[in-house]
Amino acid sequence: MINIALPKGRIGSKSYRLLEQAGYPCPEILEPNRKLTFVNEEKGVRYFWVKPSDVAIYVERGAADVGVCGADILREYEPDVYELLDLGIGRCRMCVCGEKDFFENPEKTLKIATKFPNIAGKYYEEAGRDIDIIKLNGSIEIAPLLGLSDIIVDIVETGNTLRENGLEVLEEILPISARFICNKVSFQFKNKEITQMRDKLSYCTVQKMS
Numbered sequence: 001m002i003n004i005a006l007p008k009g010r011i012g013s014k015s016y017r018l019l020e021q022a023g024y025p026c027p028e029i030l031e032p033n034r035k036l037t038f039v040n041e042e043k044g045v046r047y048f049w050v051k052p053s054d055v056a057i058y059v060e061r062g063a064a065d066v067g068v069c070g071a072d073i074l075r076e077y078e079p080d081v082y083e084l085l086d087l088g089i090g091r092c093r094m095c096v097c098g099e100k101d102f103f104e105n106p107e108k109t110l111k112i113a114t115k116f117p118n119i120a121g122k123y124y125e126e127a128g129r130d131i132d133i134i135k136l137n138g139s140i141e142i143a144p145l146l147g148l149s150d151i152i153v154d155i156v157e158t159g160n161t162l163r164e165n166g167l168e169v170l171e172e173i174l175p176i177s178a179r180f181i182c183n184k185v186s187f188q189f190k191n192k193e194i195t196q197m198r199d200k201l202s203y204c205t206v207q208k209m210s
């Protein structure tokens, strides 16, 4: 049995559809609901729906063999897992954003609000910039408007949230998409099944792009 952790939320249904196309359906799953685990005995898979930021924890600790996780989470928490495939869904960008007329004073500590302190910290560390990171859990775009921070480091997809709040992208840090990840021990002991799943997913991903 292969245990698969899927993220609830934005990329949840898309991830499941890909797995379904790859030949791993669970008849009971229509949309994520209050039941959080689903088994398809015939195909030998068990799905779990968990918080997007928890997928990597389940996989790293072996509670799930494989999972679908955004590259933002992987770069932020750096879990000890294998990244087997870029699934090409959940595309967005990690960016530095600020007010349109933002002027950076290099003499002053730069205040940065973000959900991603590790990504933001590393980015500015490389530039040798003196920074103060303010960790928030959501509605990051409000921080510069209220003077809590000078800028933000956050995910940008359509850019609508930035526009609606009078902000813009100042710099792009990294492109993001969902990845198929795998527990290191499972990759050794369930190698045949997991490799087969990766290959079938890869085929579906390529088909989707062409």
Ligand SMILES: Nc1ncnc2c1ncn2[C@@H]1O[C@H](COP(=O)(O)OP(=O)(O)OP(=O)(O)O)[C@@H](O)[C@H]1O
Pocket: 007, 008, 009, 010, 011, 051, 052, 053, 054, 069, 070, 071, 072, 073, 090, 091, 092, 155, 156, 157, 158, 176, 177, 178
């Ligand atoms: N506009 C977007 N905003 C945030 N994440 C996005 C966006 N577009 C794609 N993603 C991807 O979708 C993943 C899941 O995002 P989602 O918004 O469902 O969860 P979340 O609200 O960030 O998680 P949590 O509930 O744990 O706070 C992200 O990790 C990212 O890789």
Ligand SMILES: O=P(O)(O)OC[C@H]1O[C@H](OP(=O)(O)OP(=O)(O)O)[C@H](O)[C@@H]1O
Pocket: 137, 138, 139, 140, 141, 154, 155, 156, 157, 158, 159, 160, 161, 162
């Ligand atoms: O470019 P866009 O398409 O507007 O998407 C980007 C927005 O979506 C995410 O927030 P989310 O909706 O997850 O809410 P949050 O404020 O609770 O993080 C992200 O943090 C941005 O605020």
